[in-house]
Amino acid sequence: MASIKSIKQRKANVSTTRQIMKAMNMVSSAKLGKAKERLSGARPFFDEIKAVIDDLKYCQEVEGNIFVKPRPVKNTAYIIITSGRGLCGSYNTNIAEEALSHIEREGKKEKLVVVGAKGKEFFKKRGKNIVKDMEISEAGMYEDTKPLVDFIKSLYISEEVDEVFIAYTHFKSILSYNPRVEKILPIAGQEDSFKKETEINFEPDINSFLNNVMPLYLHTYIYAAMAESAACEHAARMISMDSASKNAADIIEELNLMYNRKRQAAITQELSEIVGGANILQ
Numbered sequence: 001m002a003s004i005k006s007i008k009q010r011k012a013n014v015s016t017t018r019q020i021m022k023a024m025n026m027v028s029s030a031k032l033g034k035a036k037e038r039l040s041g042a043r044p045f046f047d048e049i050k051a052v053i054d055d056l057k058y059c060q061e062v063e064g065n066i067f068v069k070p071r072p073v074k075n076t077a078y079i080i081i082t083s084g085r086g087l088c089g090s091y092n093t094n095i096a097e098e099a100l101s102h103i104e105r106e107g108k109k110e111k112l113v114v115v116g117a118k119g120k121e122f123f124k125k126r127g128k129n130i131v132k133d134m135e136i137s138e139a140g141m142y143e144d145t146k147p148l149v150d151f152i153k154s155l156y157i158s159e160e161v162d163e164v165f166i167a168y169t170h171f172k173s174i175l176s177y178n179p180r181v182e183k184i185l186p187i188a189g190q191e192d193s194f195k196k197e198t199e200i201n202f203e204p205d206i207n208s209f210l211n212n213v214m215p216l217y218l219h220t221y222i223y224a225a226m227a228e229s230a231a232c233e234h235a236a237r238m239i240s241m242d243s244a245s246k247n248a249a250d251i252i253e254e255l256n257l258m259y260n261r262k263r264q265a266a267i268t269q270e271l272s273e274i275v276g277g278a279n280i281l282q
Contacts, residue, residue: 004262011255018248024087025241032174032234035138039171039227046224053217057187061206066157067214070186076108077131077152077161078181079222081168081229082119084135091169091177091236092118095229098179099167100126111161113152115226138230142223149219156185168225169232174239177232184221 002010062068080099082092096119103110111131114120120133132151136144155161164185171177202209 002258002262004259004266007255007259007262011252011259014248014251014255018245018252021241021245021248025238025245028234028238028241031138032231032238035227035231035234036171038138038141039231042220042224042227046220049213049217049220052213053187056206056210059206062210065207065210067210068186071159071162073108073162075111075161076103076106077111077113077155077164078103079113079148079152079164079166079184079225080115080119080123081166081225082114082116082122083229083233084117086118087240088233088237089240091233092116092122095119095167095169095179096122099181100128102165102167102181103128111155113148115148136226141226141230142219145219145223145226149215149222152185152222153215153218166222166225168229171228171231171235174235177235184218187217 056062057068078099080096082095086092100123110129112123112128114123114130114133115136117133117135120130123130132148134148136148152164156164163183165181165183167179167181169177170180
């Protein structure tokens with residue numbers, strides 16, 4: 001049976017933990033606000049540039065473009081976005097499991113580019129081929145994604161990989177975010193879909209325009225996915241810390257009941273000993 005002293009010590013420890021959880025909840029809430037602002041700025045820009053690419057990728061003039069034309073798939077690259085820290089519930093597990101399921105379902109030779117220590121740890125344990133791992137800070141998210149874009153583009157142009165997927169978590173609301181795996185290269189759909197002719201004139205030509213706009217498209221795509229994932233991470237951590245804080249409050253309440261019972265039992269025993277001693281003296 002736990003002593004009164006041990007119960008008091010445990011209560012103090014849980015109270016300290018609860019204060020830490022509440023502080024982390026407040027920090028995550030503040031970071032979520034900034035992440036949502038960043039995301040609200042990234043989405044419109046990405047939607048516009050994606051609309052431009054969608055208008056071009058089915059044009060007959062770009063049918064043979066390296067970024068458009070599908071080729072036999074020998075190696076597949078995956079960009080997998082996770083967090084560098086834990087304490088965010090099932091956020092990292094969900095996106096890692098979704099990416100792993102896609103990799104095993106496709107059955108191609110994978111080359112993983114993992115963002116975040118948690119993703120690296122997950123896929124390293126499972127013996128997957130991690131060709132690059134990195135941490136990207138939120139403060140310099142747009143600038144820090146450029147080396148990643150250059151690396152992926154070089155892998156694809158050199159034909160070290162034949163297609164590229166990105167795995168990230170899409171933010172809907174604080175309580176709703178879903179893991180996604182999307183193909184980003186090549187950009188075309190079915191091979192028989194090259195039917196549309198554009199009425200816009202490109203100088204010097206449409207292929208040169210596409211080759212020059214693709215780095216911006218890839219950069220924007222990856223940055224938008226990073227912004228989505230960051231918002232989801234902070235939302236998940238905020239909810240996780242709030243739940244942990246509530247659980248700590250429940251434990252403290254139970255410890256208070258245990259402490260009061262123990263204290264009452266000790267007082268009753270002391271009174272019994274005093275009364276018993278008095279009776280003996282009489």
